[in-house]
Each structure stands twice: as structure tokens, then as C-alpha cells.
Amino acid sequence: MIYNLDKINEMAEGDEAFINSVISVFLEEVPQDLEDLETALDQQNHERVYKLAHKIKPNVDLLGMEQTRAVALQVETLGKNNASMDEIRKVFPMLKKDIHQVVAELHKDFDL
Numbered sequence: 001m002i003y004n005l006d007k008i009n010e011m012a013e014g015d016e017a018f019i020n021s022v023i024s025v026f027l028e029e030v031p032q033d034l035e036d037l038e039t040a041l042d043q044q045n046h047e048r049v050y051k052l053a054h055k056i057k058p059n060v061d062l063l064g065m066e067q068t069r070a071v072a073l074q075v076e077t078l079g080k081n082n083a084s085m086d087e088i089r090k091v092f093p094m095l096k097k098d099i100h101q102v103v104a105e106l107h108k109d110f111d112l
Contacts, residue, residue: 002102004064030059034099050079068098
């Protein structure tokens with residue numbers, strides 16, 4: 001399992017509806033943000049890369065995805081610092097793979 005719900009469970013205090021709501025929002029927003037991030041990479045738009053990675057980061061953090069959060073932070077920093085797009089493209093596949101994997105797991109685990 002690539003995610004853990006410790007942070008969400010702590011916030012939810014046993015409220016299953018809250019947990020399902022957070023998971024649903026993740027499933028609605030993060031795949032779209034990831035797609036937009038890939039488009040920003042194709043357009044070589046550093047500002048948009050930075051903003052989208054910045055938006056993705058707390059969402060994966062909430063799901064306890066520490067490694068994915070670190071990769072999102074790396075993409076965010078590279079975008080902010082106008083690093084070469086080639087450098088960002090080397091890191092991006094890890095972020096994409098992890099997010100696709102967690103989306104599939106969440107759909108299966110939460111029947112959403």
C-alpha cells in the first residue's frame with residue numbers, strides 16, 4: 001500500500017463521512033492537477049509547473065505519501081527556480097507513477 005490514512009484518521013476522529021469526503025476530493029482533483037502539470041511541462045511553463053506541484057504536495061502529504069511528497073516538492077522547487085525542463089521531466093515520471101498507483105488503490109479500497 002502506497003498510502004496511509006493516519007493523518008486523515010486523526011483529523012476525522014472516527015467520522016467516516018469526512019474520510020470518504022477527503023478521499024473523494026483527492027480522486028477528483030489530484031489526477032486533473034497531474035494532467036495539468038504534464039501539460040505545463042509540455043508548454044515549458046515554469047510558473048504553472050511550480051503552482052501545480054505546490055497544489056499536489058499537501059494532498060499527497062495528507063495521505064501519508066512521504067516519498068511522493070518529496071518528489072512533488074522537488075518538482076515544485078525546480079519549477080520555481082526555472083530549472084531545465086529536462087531536469088523536471090526526469091523527476092516527473094515518479095510523481096505520475098505514484099499518483100496513478102494511489103488513485104487505483106483508493107478506487108479499489110474505497111469503492112469510489
